[in-house]
Amino acid sequence: MAVTTVDFDDLPAAIRTAIEAKTGPILKAETISAGLNSSLSARIRTVTGAVFLKGLRTGHRWVWTQQREADINPYVTLLAPRLLFHVTADGWDILGFEAIAGHHADYSPGSPDLPKVIDAMRQLGEIPCPDIELRQADQRLAGYVDNPADAELFKGDALLHTDWNNHNVLITDARAHLVDWGWATRGAAWLDPAHWIIWLIAAGHTPANAESQAAALPTWDAAPSPAVDAFAQASSNLWMEIAGSAPDRWTGRMMSASAQWLQHRMGESGSRRQNP
Template structure:
């Protein structure tokens, strides 16, 4: 379930004071739609520029993702916006990032954003996986495969983002930026292209065309076909579980895309 949203003005005064101690006096704030993994999502305008703010209550079950984002940021810039501060105050865990002046990626067929997204996938695949605490792909997906042994195919030493929701990909004039790294994972390098395939299908691509979009990525060329089959199966099961507790149109669209890809893989020669 999404984290409950809150406006900047509704934050406790101690939290707002702590933010201004980091970035200076705030001239105005634009509250923006919070993502699934954060309660606070806002753009703070200061004399020095614009800062993107995100936060969760300190007792929220996903608050660990805030620390994960802070820990990983030095290793993923400039692919990701630079972290400016991380503070805990007034019962809130708060992050401030350089604001990216761009738009959410358009994944639809023929979109001019698609080459920039594949460029981001290439850039991410070239980054070394840092020696910080990260979730492991084979453990994250172990409960969704048909055979527990299938999950071992997801193991690896690549740094993965894993959440290719188009709202996590910001497009500027020359490139794509990845935000929301709270679910960064260590695993097989081909898994991020595989995650993206489901989002491509959800935005109108046929499964074969979605696979063609990643076909030239070096990480994808190394993907064992049977392992990809297992991932498609696990992804459909994962989204079935998510839809069980949040059967809104958005979730059902992703679930249907995952099912469609699973069916496509099951008919593979």
């Protein structure tokens, strides 16, 4: 089920009224086109300030991610914008967050944003995984491993973001802020750096350089090589499925990046076998 983008003014009157009951009179609404997982992605201005809205129709297959974000927000406000309200009306489910005035992270080689992203990931690694309903990493990836037993390698008790699209990382002068927590997961602590590596390669890093960025994180240092190899294989299979037979520019770039990393990992694995 595709995500169809709508403007705030096109929402039904009942949900706009429910939002205004939380925010006060809305002076201006601006659609933000960067969102990939939300039908509504907008910044509204009120007499008291700005609010970021994201939402889906209640019948959408991903609407459960809205509740997931609401549930996890109290545990991650050190890194994420604070949730102000969650309303449903007339077939719509809307979250309202404090608005962050920042730019999307630049993952390209040499970017000054990279140290801030690493700091945020390090902080995330120090947050205990809350006792709420979360997806399990081994279950999410079970359909993409070549050997079913490999999915066990992804188990763990760490809180993971998992969606390191640079549009989900807002950079301010002070820090990196993580948004879009709908796919938060419980699993092995090294998985978030592993997810990030693919985005780094897509942004122009070589696989070796991308791994050197992740090496600044203690969670990555502790990653067992066979488990990382299995994740690289699963990720390549996943992105091939997402891209399909006619990938667009974005999915094609991610499919290529995951394939590059897998090729790098397979070369490294061969070297490890020859030089134990």
